[in-house]
Amino acid sequence: MEVLVPAFLLALLAQPADRPALLTAILADRFKRPISVALAAGLAHGIGSVLAALAGAAVGPSLTPEAQSLLLAVALVAGAVTGVIRAKLPSRLDRWRFGPLVTPLLGVFVVALGEQTQFFTFALAAGGTPWLAAAGATLGALVVAMVAATLGEAGWTRLPLRWLRFAASLLFLLAGIVIGLGALRLTG
Structure with missing residues (x-):
């Protein structure tokens, strides 16, 4: 259980x-089905989290x-x-005609490949309990996807995402330094 909560919190802080x-907010506006789009986005994050956890489980031992x-x-x-670098607007997937389930599933999966949440999941899974790392990351990403889909693009972009991004980056940096110094046995 000790990786479930950190994975959830890291995803919750990183995803905005x-x-x-x-992309979830954009597609929710396009299809006018925010719950369906958010659930498909959550499934996409889940698949990516499981893949990252499997890779972490393979490397960890x-x-x-x-x-x-x-x-x-x-x-x-x-x-x-990467959190302080402003994310470019993803493609709106205007030419994708797969509907409100498959378009966000495939689109979010592709856009999320290699994002920081998957790297966090990989690292947590390498430390043990990969399924809990994947579950926590998926739940955190699903919460953010639900909020994004509910707000839509206009509401999502009105949020103070820049300040949230900087605050999360500062927390990530401090935690990384403390954990890194401990791993190198440079702290008492």
Whole structure:
């Protein structure tokens, strides 16, 4: 259970700054079915989280506990760096005619590949309990997708996402430094 809550919180903090949430809001407006779009986006995040967790589970046993902690520290610092970079507007997928379930499922899955939430999930899964890491990340991303879909593009872009992105990046940086110093045994 010790990775479920961190994975949830990391996804909850990272997702508002990432492109999948904005794409979810755009598609919810387009299809006028916010719940369907949010659930499809949540499923896309779930698939990506499971893949990241499987990769973490494959790598984790070959790492020492210190290396596992260092991997998480690197993920947090990388998340802090990418969090301050403004996400470009994703393609609106105007030419995709797959409907309100398949379009957000495929679109969000593709846009979310390699985003910071998946890196966090990978690092947490490498430390153990990959299914809980995937579940926590999926739930956190689903909460953000629900809010984005409910608000729509206009409501989502009115949120103070820039300040949230900077605050989350600062938290990621501080946590990454503390965990990294502990992994390197540079703290008492």
